[in-house]
Amino acid sequence: MEIGNKDIHYHLIEAAKRYDQSAQFELYNLYVKAMLNVSFRIVNDRDEAEDVIQEAFVNIFKNIDKYRGESTFGAWVKRIVINASINLLKKRRLDFVDVDEAGGMIDDDFETEEESLSLPVIKSAIMELPEGFRAVLTLYLLEGYDHKEIGEVLGITESTSKSQFNRAKKKLREILKERYQYER
Structure with a gap:
C-alpha cells in the first residue's frame, strides 16, 4: 500500500525517502519530543531515553523506504521507538515472574x-x-x-x-x- 495524501506529512516523508536531509530534520523535529516522552516512560532514565531516540531515528531514516502508509507515520515512528525502548529493557534483563x-x-x-x-x-x-x-x-x-x-x-x-x-x-x-x- 502506498502512502496516501491522508498522512499530513506526506511530502516530507516522500522527500525523506529521497534522502533529503532537510526533510529528515523537519520530521525529526516534529516527532522527537513526543517520542522522547514515550521512551522515557518506558526506560525511566533521561540519558538512556535520549540514546534510544537517537538510535531509533537513525533506524527510521535508514529504513524509511519500508514505510508504506498502512498506519500514520507517527504511529510507525512510535512503534519503532517503543521497540527500541523495550530492547534496552531486555538488555537490562528484566526479571518477570510468571x-x-x-x-x-x-x-x-x-x-x-x-x-x-x-x-x-x-x-x-x-x-x-x-x-x-x-x-x-x-x-x-x-x-x-x-x-x-x-x-x-x-x-x-x-x-x-x-x-x-x-x-x-x-x-x-x-x-x-x-x-x-x-x-x-
Whole structure:
C-alpha cells in the first residue's frame, strides 16, 4: 500500500525517502519530543531515553523506504521507538515472574486514581515502579497495548504480562498510599 495524501506529512516523508536531509530534520523535529516522552516512560532514565531516540531515528531514516502508509507515520515512528525502548529493557534483563509461579489472584478491574490525584503525581509514582512493572503498566495503560501484544514485544507470556500488570497496580497503590496518603 502506498502512502496516501491522508498522512499530513506526506511530502516530507516522500522527500525523506529521497534522502533529503532537510526533510529528515523537519520530521525529526516534529516527532522527537513526543517520542522522547514515550521512551522515557518506558526506560525511566533521561540519558538512556535520549540514546534510544537517537538510535531509533537513525533506524527510521535508514529504513524509511519500508514505510508504506498502512498506519500514520507517527504511529510507525512510535512503534519503532517503543521497540527500541523495550530492547534496552531486555538488555537490562528484566526479571518477570510468571503468574502461575506467583500464585496470586489477578485483579482485572483497574480504575485510575486520576480522579483524586493529579496526573504529575501519578506519573511520578509510576516512575518509581521496578522496570518490569513499569514497562508492562506503561505499555498497557499509556500506549494501549493488550497483554498478548505486550507478551510478544517483551518476550514473555500473556499471563506473565497480566501478572506484572497486577503487581504494578498493587505497587503503585502502595507508593501512592505511602507518599500521598491516598487509599482506595
